[in-house]
Structures are given as C-alpha cells and as structure tokens.
Amino acid sequence: MMIRLWIFILLLFLSIFAKSQKTDSLRPKDSIQTISGVVIQSAPRNIKLNDGNMILNISGNKDFKTAVNILEVLKKTPGVTVDQEDGIFLNGRISPAIFIDGKPVVMSSQELQAYLRSLSPELVESLEVNSNPSSKYDAEFKGIIDIKLKRNVNLGWKGSYSGNLSVNKFNYRENSLNISYNTEKATYNLQMGYNSGISTYRYNALQKLANTNVMRTNTYQKDEATIGNLQAGIDYRINDKNRLGFTIRGNFREHDRNRSGMLYTTNNDETQLVFNTASENPIDYKQKNYGITTDYSYQNKNFKLSFLGNYLLVENKQKDDFINRDAPTSQVLSYWKSDLINKINIYTAQLDASQKLGNANLEAGIKFSRSHTQNNIRYDTLSVNEEFTFDPTRSNRFSYKEKILAGYVAYNHKFDKLQINAGLRFENTKSISDAITVDSIVSRSYLEWLPSFNAQYTFNKSNELSISYSRKITRPVFSQLNPFRYYFSPLNYWIGNPYLRPSFTNQLKATYRYKSWITSLTVGKENDVMTRYPLYNPSTNVLEYLGTNLPYRKFATLETSFPIKLTKWWSMNSQIAGYYNDEFRPYLNEVFALKIYNYEIRLNQVFSLPKGFTINLFTNYESRTGNSLYIIKPRYSVDISVQKSWFENTLNTKISFNNIFDTYDQRLEFRHKQIMDNRFTHWWDSRRLVFSLSYSFGNSNFQTKEIQKTEEENRTR
Numbered sequence: 001m002m003i004r005l006w007i008f009i010l011l012l013f014l015s016i017f018a019k020s021q022k023t024d025s026l027r028p029k030d031s032i033q034t035i036s037g038v039v040i041q042s043a044p045r046n047i048k049l050n051d052g053n054m055i056l057n058i059s060g061n062k063d064f065k066t067a068v069n070i071l072e073v074l075k076k077t078p079g080v081t082v083d084q085e086d087g088i089f090l091n092g093r094i095s096p097a098i099f100i101d102g103k104p105v106v107m108s109s110q111e112l113q114a115y116l117r118s119l120s121p122e123l124v125e126s127l128e129v130n131s132n133p134s135s136k137y138d139a140e141f142k143g144i145i146d147i148k149l150k151r152n153v154n155l156g157w158k159g160s161y162s163g164n165l166s167v168n169k170f171n172y173r174e175n176s177l178n179i180s181y182n183t184e185k186a187t188y189n190l191q192m193g194y195n196s197g198i199s200t201y202r203y204n205a206l207q208k209l210a211n212t213n214v215m216r217t218n219t220y221q222k223d224e225a226t227i228g229n230l231q232a233g234i235d236y237r238i239n240d241k242n243r244l245g246f247t248i249r250g251n252f253r254e255h256d257r258n259r260s261g262m263l264y265t266t267n268n269d270e271t272q273l274v275f276n277t278a279s280e281n282p283i284d285y286k287q288k289n290y291g292i293t294t295d296y297s298y299q300n301k302n303f304k305l306s307f308l309g310n311y312l313l314v315e316n317k318q319k320d321d322f323i324n325r326d327a328p329t330s331q332v333l334s335y336w337k338s339d340l341i342n343k344i345n346i347y348t349a350q351l352d353a354s355q356k357l358g359n360a361n362l363e364a365g366i367k368f369s370r371s372h373t374q375n376n377i378r379y380d381t382l383s384v385n386e387e388f389t390f391d392p393t394r395s396n397r398f399s400y401k402e403k404i405l406a407g408y409v410a411y412n413h414k415f416d417k418l419q420i421n422a423g424l425r426f427e428n429t430k431s432i433s434d435a436i437t438v439d440s441i442v443s444r445s446y447l448e449w450l451p452s453f454n455a456q457y458t459f460n461k462s463n464e465l466s467i468s469y470s471r472k473i474t475r476p477v478f479s480q481l482n483p484f485r486y487y488f489s490p491l492n493y494w495i496g497n498p499y500l501r502p503s504f505t506n507q508l509k510a511t512y513r514y515k516s517w518i519t520s521l522t523v524g525k526e527n528d529v530m531t532r533y534p535l536y537n538p539s540t541n542v543l544e545y546l547g548t549n550l551p552y553r554k555f556a557t558l559e560t561s562f563p564i565k566l567t568k569w570w571s572m573n574s575q576i577a578g579y580y581n582d583e584f585r586p587y588l589n590e591v592f593a594l595k596i597y598n599y600e601i602r603l604n605q606v607f608s609l610p611k612g613f614t615i616n617l618f619t620n621y622e623s624r625t626g627n628s629l630y631i632i633k634p635r636y637s638v639d640i641s642v643q644k645s646w647f648e649n650t651l652n653t654k655i656s657f658n659n660i661f662d663t664y665d666q667r668l669e670f671r672h673k674q675i676m677d678n679r680f681t682h683w684w685d686s687r688r689l690v691f692s693l694s695y696s697f698g699n700s701n702f703q704t705k706e707i708q709k710t711e712e713e714n715r716t717r
Contacts, residue, residue, distance in 0.1 A: 017454065047518070050128065051421060051454055052466030052511045054078065054518055058124040062606050063573055066616040066641035066654055068164055068692045069174075070119040076604045076618060077562035078575045079129055080145070080520065084664065084684035087111045088145070090131045091557040092520055092600070096143035098211045103295065106310040106346060111251040111289045114227055118193045119177035120162045120694050122652065125150045131522065132468045132509040135423030135452040136363060138488035139473045142505065150287035157181040158698025170222075173195030189247075191231040195646050198224045203261075203488060205680035210538030212268040217489050217680070227253040233293075241300050247293040255554055257283040261489050262327065263545065276327040279490050285318045302356035309349045316342040324490050334490075335382035336391060342479075346371045360413040363423075366406070373400045373478045396484035397436035398498075402475070404429050419590045421454040433481050433498045443496050448473055466511045476500040476530055480547050491540075494532060497547035503528040517562040527552045533587060533629065536676045543678070553583035569609065575602040585628040588675060614643040626671070633667040637686075639641070654692040662687040 058064055058073060067073045075082040081089045090096050098112060100106045101417040105112060128146040137144060152158055156419040159179035166172040174195045181188040233247035258283040265274040290313045297306040318340040324333045352365035379394035410423035426449050433442045454468040478619045482496040507524035529550040536543050559577040566572065600622050607615040621636040641656035665683040668678050 002055075014450065019497060021449070032652035035457040047516050047517070049456070049464050049466065049511065049513050051134075051419075052132070052456055052468050052509065053128050053130040054511075056127045056129075058126055060119050061121075062571070062608065062614065063604055063616075064121045065606075065614045066643040066656065067121050068641075068654060068656060068690055069117045069162075070121065070124055071116050072656075073111075073121055073124070073127070074145070075117075075574075076602070077127060077129065078573075079131060079520070079559055079577070081600075084666075084682075084686050086117070090129065090143035090145075091492075091559075092142040092577065093132065093555070096131075096145045097138070097141040099144055099146040101148055102146060103293075103308055104141075104291070104310075106291065106312045108251075108287075108289055108314045108344070109230070109314070110253065110287060111291075111314075111498075114193065114195065114229055114251060114253075117164070117174060117195075118191070118229070119147070119149075120160070120176075120652075122694065123150055123178060123695070124148065131520075132470050132507055133452075134410065134421060134454060134468075134470065135425035135450055136365070136410050138367070138406065139425060139427050139448070139450045139471075140475060142472050142474065142507075152180045152182045152187060155182055155184070156699045160694060160696045160698070162694040163692070165218070165691045166197070167691075168685055168688045169200065170198035170685075172688075174198060185237055187235040189231075189233045189235070191229075193229045195227040196225065197230060198222060200685045202683040203680065204683075205489075205492075205678065207679075208268075208677035209265075209541055210536075211275050212266065213265050214270055215263060215541065217261065217263055217492065218257060221257060221259040223258075224256045225253060227251070232436040241298055243297045245293075245295045247291075248370045249291045251287075251289040253285075253287045254628075255283070257285060259283065262286075263489065263491065276326045277333065277490065279329040280323040281320060281487070283318060285322050286316070288315045289313070292601045304354045306352050307350070308352075310346070311348075312344070312346040314344040316340065318342075321489070322487065336394070337380045337388060338377055338394070340375070340377040342375045344371070354691070360411065361414070363410040363412075365408055367404075368406075369402075369404045371400075371402045375399070375478070375482055375484065377484055392437075394485060395437060396482070398434065398482045398484065399434040400431070400478050400481055402429065402431040408514075417458045419458075421452075423452045425450045429475065429502075431475075435483055435498055438483070438584055440498065445552045446502075449502075462515045464511075464513045464624070466509075468509050468511075470507055472505045472507065473502050474505065474526075474530065475502045476547075480530060492543045495547075500530055500547055501528050501549050503530055503549070517560070519560040520558075522557040523555070525552060525554050529553050529583065531585075533585075534678070536678075551584045551586070553581060555582070556580040569607060571606050571608075573604045575604075576600075579625070581627065583628050587629065592628035592672070594628045594671075594689070596626060596628075598623045612644055616641045616643070626668070629671060631671055633669070635664055635666070637661075637664040641690075647717065650696050652692075652694045652696075654690075656690040656692070657688075659687040 008105045046061050046470065046709065048055050056077060064073045064076065067076065071082055071086055074080045074088060079090055079333045081092060083089070088096060124147055126148045129472045130144040130146065133141050133144050157180065159177065162176045165176040176193040177191070181191045200223070201221040203217070203219040207215045209215055230249040231247065231249035231251065233245065235243065235245045237243050261279040263277040263279070265673040266272060267274060292311045293309070294305065295308045297304065320338040322336050325331060326333055346369070348367065348369040350365065350367040352363065354361060354363040375396070375398045376395050379391040380388040381391040383389050404427055406425065406427040408423055408425040410421065412419065412421040424445065428447045430445045450471045450473065454466065456464065456466040458464050479499045480496050480500055483498055485493045485495050487493045503526055505524055505526040506524060509520060509522045511518065511520040514640070529552065530547065531546055531550055532545045534543055534545055557579055558575065561573060562574045564572045564574060576599070577601045579597070585592045605617040609615060618639040622633045622634060624631065626632045639656065639658045640660065641654060643652070643654045645652050664686055665681055669679040
C-alpha cells in the first residue's frame with residue numbers, strides 16, 4: 001500500500017515541480033530533449049466563460065481524446081465529479097440537471113446514465129458547466145451541465161458505431177449506433193444501443209453491539225444486466241423562421257441480481273461465536289421507460305418564441321427473496337418475499353419568449369409540470385406451517401402527486417465591457433403524499449419567489465470576472481418520501497419520511513478567468529437540509545437509516561484549474577478544489593456541529609506521441625472528509641489510457657485501465673463511539689480494463705443553409 005501511495009504522490013506532483021537542473025557535472029546534450037520550464041499556456045479554442053459558466057470544447061480536444069464516453073469526459077472536467085455508480089456532482093455536493101442542446105432531459109436516472117455512456121466524445125461539440133443557474137431555469141436546478149451535440153451540417157447521411165468491452169473478473173459490453181440523415185428541410189436522427197454484462201459490489205461492516213458483542217457484515221452482489229434503448233427524432237425546418245422537432249424513445253432493462261451475505265457475531269474479544277447467519281437475496285428487476293419530446297421555435301429578427309413539451313413513463317417491477325439461515329446447520333431462520341410495482345408519469349410544458357432591445361434582452365417564460373408516482377410493494381412471510389402469508393408490517397402502498405406552476409422574467413444589458421443579468425422566478429407547488437397502508441396523507445401548497453443576479457466584466461481578452469447570486473428550492477424526491485424498507489442486510493435498511501420539507505439555498509459565486517486559468521469561489525447557506533441519519537436499536541441490533549430535515553448548513557467551495565505545457569508532446573490540466581461544510585445537526589437529544597474541511601486534487605496528463613498515439617494519465621486524490629456523524633477516509637485512483645486513430649480518422653481505438661490499484665472504495669466510520677461503534681466499506685468493481693472501438697461512416701457532401709441562431713447560441717459555439 002505504501003509503495004502504491006508513493007507512486008501516486010510521485011505522479012501527482014512530478015509535473016508541477018519538474019524542471020531540468022543544470023550542474024557542472026551533467027549537461028544536456030543536443031540530441032536529448034529536456035524540460036526547460038513550466039509554461040501556463042492559453043487555450044482559447046478549448047475553454048471560455050459565458051455568464052460565469054465554463055464552456056469546454058470536447059470534440060478535437062486532446063484532453064479527452066482517450067475518453068470512452070461522455071461520463072469519462074465529465075470525470076475529467078473541472079468542477080465535476082463522477083462517482084462509482086455514475087452519479088454526477090458539481091462542487092462535490094450538487095446533483096446537476098443534464099441539458100442536451102440547451103433543453104432539459106426528462107429521463108429516469110438509469111436511462112440518463114445509459115444515454116451518457118452511449119455518447120462518445122466525437123459526438124459532442126462542447127460542455128457548459130453552470131453551478132449557479134439563474135431564475136430562468138427551474139429552481140430545483142442547483143447546477144446544470146449542458147451538452148452541445150455536433151450537428152450534421154452537410155446534406156446526406158452520416159453515422160457512427162461505438163463498442164466498448166470492460167473486463168475484470170467478469171465483463172461488460174456496450175454497443176451504440178448513431179445515424180443522421182440531412183435534407184434541405186429536415187434532419188432525421190436514429191440512435192440504438194444494447195449493453196449487457198456483469199458487475200459486482202461488496203459491502204463490509206464492523207459494529208460493536210450494545211451487549212459488547214462484535215458483528216461483522218459481509219455482503220456480495222452480482223448483477224447480470226441487459227439494457228436496450230432506441231431513440232428516433234426529426235428536426236423539421238418549416239421555413240427560415242419556424243422549426244419543429246419531435247423525438248420518441250424507449251429504454252428497457254432487465255437485472256438478474258444475486259445478493260448474498262453473512263452476519264458473523266462473536267463476543268468482545270472475538271474468541272467465542274455467538275451466531276453466524278447466512279443470507280440470500282436473489283432479485284429479479286425489470287424497467288421500461290418511454291419518452292416523447294416535442295419542441296417548436298419561431299424566430300423573426302430580434303424576437304424568439306419557443307415551446308418544449310415532455311412526457312415520461314417509467315415502470316419498475318422487482319421481485320425479491322430474503323432467506324436467512326443459520327450458517328453452521330443451514331436451518332432456515334426466516335424467509336420472506338417481496339413483489340414491487342412502481343409507476344412514474346411526468347408531464348412538462350414550457351413556453352419561452354425573448355426580445356432583443358439594442359444592447360438589452362428581455363426574456364419571460366412559463367412552465368407547468370405534473371408528476372404522479374405510485375408504489376405498491378407486498379411482502380409475504382414464511383409461517384411456521386411452511387406457507388407464505390401476507391406481512392402487513394413490511395407491505396406498503398404509497399402515492400405521490402406533484403404539480404408545479406412556474407414563471408420567470410429576466411433582463412440582461414451589456415454596457416461596453418460590463419454585462420448584467422437579473423431575473424425573478426415564482427414557483428407554486430402543490431403536492432400530496434399518500435401512505436395508503438397506514439392511512440396517512442400529507443398535503444402541501446406553497447408559493448416561492450426566487451431571484452437571481454449576475455454581473456460579468458471583461459477587462460480584456462485574457463481577463464474576465466463574474467459574480468452571481470441565486471436562491472434555490474430542493475423538493476424531496478419520491479424515494480426520500482416513501483416509507484418502505486430498502487434492505488442492505490437483514491439488520492440494516494433505510495426508510496423514507498413522507499413529512500420531509502423542501503430545503504432552500506442562498507448561494508453567491510465569483511469566477512475569475514486569466515487566459516485558461518479559471519478560479520471560482522462559492523459560498524452559501526442551505527436551510528431545512530434533507531439528509532439521512534442512523535438509528536440503532538440495541539435490543540434487536542437493527543440499524544435503520546431514516547430521513548429528516550436539519551436546521552441549516554453553511555458551505556463554501558474554492559476551485560481552480562489551469563493547463564500546464566511541459567513540452568511539445570507533454571501537457572497537463574491541473575484541478576484543485578477545497579471544500580468547507582458546517583452543518584447544525586440535532587441527533588438523539590444532542591447537537592453536533594462540526595466544521596469539516598477537505599480538498600481534492602486531480603491531474604489530467606496527455607502525452608502526444610509519434611505515429612498518432614495519445615496516452616492519458618489521470619490521477620485523483622480526495623482527502624479525509626465527512627459530516628457531523630461520519631468520517632469518510634481518504635482515497636485515490638489512477639487511470640491510464642491509450643488512443644489511436646486509423647484510416648483518416650474514421651476508425652478510433654482506445655484501451656484504458658481504470659482504477660489501476662483498486663483504491664477507490666469508500667470507507668466510513670461513525671464519529672461518536674459512545675452512541676454507536678460502526679464502520680463500513682462500499683466497494684465497486686471500478687478496476688477495469690476497457691477496450692473501445694468507434695467507426696464513422698456516411699456520404700454527406702454538400703453543406704446545408706445555415707439556420708438562424710440566437711446571440712446566446714452563437715456565444716456557446
């Protein structure tokens with residue numbers, strides 16, 4: 001472990017401090033290349049600011065040439081973190097909304113992850129990272145990542161195929177086909193994907209029980225999945241002023257998941273076995289997603305009107321068996337089954353208008369959204385007479401309905417080098433959560449006014465400063481509200497809270513750019529923070545994770561990223577982030593208020609070698625962190641990848657070895673041993689060898705007539 005750590009530290013700091021040292025006894029010869037200095041070099045074509053938001057060019061950017069898909073690009077993007085389960089975060093804490101070409105994507109989280117994994121960097125023109133969205137956007141969007149796709153501007157058809165094979169103990173295969181056909185009037189798009197394979201997960205815990213016994217929990221999960229998706233769309237240019245788009249899609253997945261575990265308990269000095277329980281939890285999971293999107297835009301000189309409508313239907317079905325045995329004798333101790341049906345319907349409709357008035361621009365819009373989630377889970381328990389009977393203590397029926405009517409007005413004005421944007425949004429929310437099983441209904445209705453402000457001053461081409469403020473609302477999602485049990489092990493589960501309140505965040509952000517060096521500072525306060533907390537029952541040894549609202553937490557993030565060019569063939573992008581978190585947490589008749597400081601360092605090194613080979617070395621280190629209850633141990637990872645293009649760049653091959661030292665597990669420890677002595681580890685099979693191949697084809701020849709673009713669209717190109 002120490003050798004691995006020293007290797008990582010060497011890779012981390014070598015490029016920053018590397019500089020050739022001249023001595024009398026050793027002089028560089030003419031035939032040998034040396035590093036004569038470190039130069040921070042501007043890269044105006046790859047990075048810029050727009051209203052304080054960082055915009056990165058992706059296609060053709062050598063920093064991302066070896067990335068297999070857009071998730072790997074996001075992993076290397078300043079200010080963005082991608083965890084082991086493909087969860088995306090900004091500033092280390094915000095789950096951003098994903099936009100495609102300036103429009104929000106209404107997908108389930110599983111469908112969205114599959115879609116992002118199907119996008120190769122060659123299909124993406126740019127990324128815009130917005131960690132403080134204005135009032136123009138939904139108030140629940142604390143952050144936005146806008147993915148701009150490359151467009152087929154030539155007549156005819158073109159396409160690309162991308163295939164990935166990930167290998168460790170098992171393997172996982174990903175296939176994606178993208179085809180577009182362009183005429184003078186319309187663009188037709190077709191995307192198909194099929195993924196299959198096996199992934200694994202481990203959960204290990206050590207807990208000293210109230211009776212001084214020591215319990216070890218070991219869980220192993222093997223997930224065999226097949227995922228298919230299909231998306232078809234048309235973008236029709238009625239005339240120079242009117243455009244109409246329509247997209248339909250489907251995503252289908254099946255998981256054959258087998259989770260097995262062991263509860264091994266001994267006395268305090270671990271010399272005597274108290275009990276040894278083996279558990280089996282086979283799971284049959286199916287999900288179907290259907291989505292429809294329609295959009296219309298009208299543009300006449302300085303006036304633009306647009307409409308966007310979305311419909312999403314998600315259906316989840318899951319069947320579980322929970323079998324617990326005495327390991328030495330194989331005697332069945334308990335056996336219960338569950339049958340889950342979950343349906344989600346989401347409708348959204350949005351109308352936006354903008355009018356340019358000289359150096360000013362006035363925007364206004366209105367949006368309506370309605371969602372209905374139904375959850376019905378039935379448990380049956382094996383009785384003493386060897387028959388399964390209905391278990392009302394675990395079974396649950398829950399329904400959640402939400403309607404949101406929102407509107408905004410925004411004004412921006414440019415005064416020479418100064419640009420000011422101000423906006424005000426209202427959101428009227430009505431929700432009903434109905435825990436049918438326990439006959440409990442929680443109804444809420446509230447109206448909130450949410451302002452925003454941004455000022456950006458451009459000193460010259462190399463220097464820009466932006467300051468922004470926003471107020472946001474975060475509503476609890478269905479899984480946080482639904483009071484049903486989700487089991488990690490027979491004695492460990494989490495459960496939702498239908499009485500959770502929404503949280504509100506006031507945030508201030510300052511961003512400064514010097515050439516390609518970008519530094520940002522974000523400070524804020526969130527009230528009624530939604531979180532989970534552990535509750536240990538010493539008589540049953542059951543550990544529950546329950547939902548609650550904390551009074552408040554204060555936070556701050558300082559981030560900087562800058563490119564360094566060491567030689568003509570060796571360049572690096574450095575990212576350093578520091579985090580501060582101060583939460584006020586009442587817990588078990590006490591108050592815990594700790595100030596937590598942590599940092600993260602990421603280095604993305606690119607080596608451009610002869611014969612068109614590109615090598616990428618990505619290193620990441622996260623310091624010790626946590627919250628008022630838990631300590632999260634430090635961790636690091638190292639990825640290396642090689643890329644080569646063939647046949648005039650129509651064929652692209654990549655080989656990656658991710659998490660080389662298998663060091664990116666998550667280890668947590670409960671701080672307050674007088675309450676509970678518990679530590680546990682989550683491990684995902686992220687140590688993988690990945691083979692990737694993509695091929696571009698088509699016969700596009702003639703360029704189409706340029707479509708009208710707004711000033712905002714032109715700025716982001």
